Amino acid sequence: MPIRSAWLPALVTVLGVLAIGTTAWALLLRAELSDMRTERRELRSEVELLRQQANATAYRLAPTADAPVGASGMAFFNLDGTGVISVTNLEPAPAGRSYQIWYFPSPEAEAIPGATFEVDESGTGFMLIPADVGLFTDVIVTLEPEAGSTSPTGPIVLSGATGGARG
16 A cells, blocks of 8 residues: 555646646647637738729639539629639530529529520630629529520539629
């Protein structure tokens, strides 16, 4: 028994040091997390300021599960409301079909049909966005009948949030 009692003060000391070290480490991590959150808020504010001062804004159009591997797109808008949608790595539309752009004034609103467009053999295409489209929060690209549709019927291949862009 005397041997066990000799270890007890050392064990208590080691556990105390570990507890103090763990507490200090946790406090340090909390401080770092707080600093990172502050930095993130500052960066978001800076990005918003840059967007307000820019003469154009770009938004990414992400591929959906129905898109070919590597498909992507970008939507570019000038301050005057005109813009362009650029797509890459889409498969050429089958005979009698074409790609069509759709604008959503809000996430809950029905789609406003845009023009149809084709892609070349390499899967690259673009479409101009007229200034009279109005405000919209989301954009999708679908595969539709060649003449276009009044509401989306084909698979959605690209999708992106614009946060209230103006075409």
